[in-house]
Amino acid sequence: MKLLITIVQDQDVPNLLEALAEEEFGATRLSSTGGFLRTGNTTLLIGVAKEKLDQVLDLIKKVCKKREQAPSSALLPFGKARGSGLRKVVVGGAIIFMVEIERFEKI
Amino acid sequence: MKLLITIVQDQDVPNLLEALAEEEFGATRLSSTGGFLRTGNTTLLIGVAKEKLDQVLDLIKKVCKKREQAPSSALLPFGKARGSGLRKVVVGGAIIFMVEIERFEKI
Amino acid sequence: MKLLITIVQDQDVPNLLEALAEEEFGATRLSSTGGFLRTGNTTLLIGVAKEKLDQVLDLIKKVCKKREQAPSSALLPFGKARGSGLRKVVVGGAIIFMVEIERFEKI
Numbered sequence: 001m002k003l004l005i006t007i008v009q010d011q012d013v014p015n016l017l018e019a020l021a022e023e024e025f026g027a028t029r030l031s032s033t034g035g036f037l038r039t040g041n042t043t044l045l046i047g048v049a050k051e052k053l054d055q056v057l058d059l060i061k062k063v064c065k066k067r068e069q070a071p072s073s074a075l076l077p078f079g080k081a082r083g084s085g086l087r088k089v090v091v092g093g094a095i096i097f098m099v100e101i102e103r104f105e106k107i
Numbered sequence: 108m109k110l111l112i113t114i115v116q117d118q119d120v121p122n123l124l125e126a127l128a129e130e131e132f133g134a135t136r137l138s139s140t141g142g143f144l145r146t147g148n149t150t151l152l153i154g155v156a157k158e159k160l161d162q163v164l165d166l167i168k169k170v171c172k173k174r175e176q177a178p179s180s181a182l183l184p185f186g187k188a189r190g191s192g193l194r195k196v197v198v199g200g201a202i203i204f205m206v207e208i209e210r211f212e213k214i
Numbered sequence: 215m216k217l218l219i220t221i222v223q224d225q226d227v228p229n230l231l232e233a234l235a236e237e238e239f240g241a242t243r244l245s246s247t248g249g250f251l252r253t254g255n256t257t258l259l260i261g262v263a264k265e266k267l268d269q270v271l272d273l274i275k276k277v278c279k280k281r282e283q284a285p286s287s288a289l290l291p292f293g294k295a296r297g298s299g300l301r302k303v304v305v306g307g308a309i310i311f312m313v314e315i316e317r318f319e320k321i
C-alpha cells in the first residue's frame with residue numbers, strides 16, 4: 001500500500017473527492033496553507049493499493065488544473081523583501097509525495 | 108521509530124489522548140474531514156518506538172469504537188448520484204497507516 | 215527526496231516560513247494541537263532533496279526556540295489526574311519525523 005500526501009488547490013477539491021469516491025478510493029482531507037503564497041490550499045491523504053496507483057494518479061491529473069495565483073494580502077510587507085513583489089505565480093495542479101505504508105490496520 | 112497516521116472519530120479523541128498521555132506516548136492532533144461522508148474526523152500523528160508498537164495498537168483498539176454515521180447534509184445533491192442515497196454507513200474505530208521514520212530529531 | 219514532518223510552536227512559524235522561502239525550500243502548513251498540553255501548535259510538511267537536508271535542519275535549529283508552556287486551561291479537570299497538576303513544561307523548538315519519499319509528482 002502507498003500513502004499519497006497530495007497538495008491541491010481548494011477549487012479542485014469537491015470534484016476530486018467526488019471522482020475518488022466513485023472509483024472507491026478512500027481519502028481524508030486536511031486544510032492547509034501554502035508556505036510561499038500563504039493562501040489556503042488542501043492536503044489530501046490517499047491510501048491506495050500498489051496496483052491501483054496509476055489509476056489514482058490519472059484521476060488526479062484529469063481533475064486538478066494549473067492556475068495563476070496572487071500571494072495572500074497578509075504578505076504585503078514581505079512581498080518587497082522577496083523581490084518578487086506581489087506578482088502572480090503559477091501554482092501547479094497537484095504536488096504528490098508518495099510514501100510506502102509498512103502496515104495498514106482497520107480497527 | 109514508526110509514525111502512525113491514525114484516523115479516528117471525533118468522539119473518541121479525548122479518551123484516546125488521555126490514554127496515550129498516561130502511557131507516555133506523544134501525539135499531535137490534526138482536524139480532518141472524511142472524503143466520502145464529508146463529516147469531521149481527526150487525524151493523529153503518533154511517533155512510537157518499534158518495541159512499543161503493540162502497546163499503542165492495543166490502546167487504540169480499546170478506546171476507538173465502530174459506529175453508524177450518516178453523510179454530511181452538505182452531500183445531499185451528490186447522495187443521489189452515488190446511488191447510496193443518504194443511507195448510514197458503518198465507520199471503523201480507527202484507520203492506521205504505519206510509516207517507517209528514517210530519522211527523528213528533537214531540536 | 216525526504217519529507218520532514220515538523221512540529222513547531224506557533225510563535226516561530228512566520229520566521230520559519232520566511233527563512234524557508236528565501237532559501238527556495240517548499241513548505242505546507244497544517245494547524246495542529248499538542249496531545250499532552252492540548253494547546254495549538256503547527257505541523258509543517260517540508261519536501262526536500264537529500265543533499266539539501268542539512269541546510270534545512272540548520273535553518274530550523276536557528277529559528278525554533280525551546281520555551282516553557284502551560285497546559286491549555288481546557289485540561290483543568292485532567293490536570294489533577296496526571297499528577298503533574300498544571301505545572302509548566304519545557305516544549306522543544308521542533309520535533310522532526312523524517313520519511314523517505316518513494317516518488318514525487320508535480321502535476
Ligand SMILES: Nc1ncnc2c1ncn2[C@@H]1O[C@@H]2COP(=O)(O)O[C@H]3[C@@H](O)[C@H](n4cnc5c(N)ncnc54)O[C@@H]3COP(=O)(O)O[C@H]2[C@H]1O
Binds near residue numbers: 033089092095238259
Ligand atoms: N521560494 C519561492 N520562490 C518563487 N516561487 C515560489 C517559491 N516557493 C513556491 N513558489 C511558487 O508559488 C506557488 C505556491 O507555493 P505555496 O508554498 O503557497 O503552495 C505550495 C505548497 O503548499 C506545496 N508545496 C510545493 N512544494 C513543496 C515542498 N517541497 N514541500 C512541501 N510543500 C510543498 O504545494 C503548493 C503548490 O506548489 P507549486 O510548486 O505548484 O506552486 C508554487 C510555486 O510555483
Ligand SMILES: Nc1ncnc2c1ncn2[C@@H]1O[C@@H]2COP(=O)(O)O[C@H]3[C@@H](O)[C@H](n4cnc5c(N)ncnc54)O[C@@H]3COP(=O)(O)O[C@H]2[C@H]1O
Binds near residue numbers: 022141196200202
Ligand atoms: N484509503 C484511505 N485513504 C485515506 N483515508 C481513508 C482511507 N480509508 C478510510 N479513510 C479515512 O477514514 C475514515 C473512516 O473510514 P472507514 O473505512 O472506517 O469508514 C468509511 C467506509 O465505511 C464508508 N465509505 C468510504 N468510501 C466509500 C465508498 N466509495 N463507497 C461506500 N462506502 C464508503 O464510509 C465511511 C466513512 O468514510 P469517510 O471517507 O467519510 O472517512 C474515512 C476517511 O477519512
Ligand SMILES: Nc1ncnc2c1ncn2[C@@H]1O[C@@H]2COP(=O)(O)O[C@H]3[C@@H](O)[C@H](n4cnc5c(N)ncnc54)O[C@@H]3COP(=O)(O)O[C@H]2[C@H]1O
Binds near residue numbers: 128247
Ligand atoms: N512521539 C510524538 N508523536 C507525535 N507528536 C509528538 C511526539 N512527541 C512530541 N510531539 C508533538 O510535539 C509537541 C512538542 O513536544 P515536546 O516533546 O517538545 O514537548 C512536550 C513534552 O516536553 C511534554 N510532554 C508531552 N507528553 C508528556 C507526558 N506524557 N508527560 C509529561 N510531559 C509530557 O509536553 C510538551 C508538549 O507536548 P504536546 O503533546 O502538547 O505537544 C507535542 C506534540 O504535538
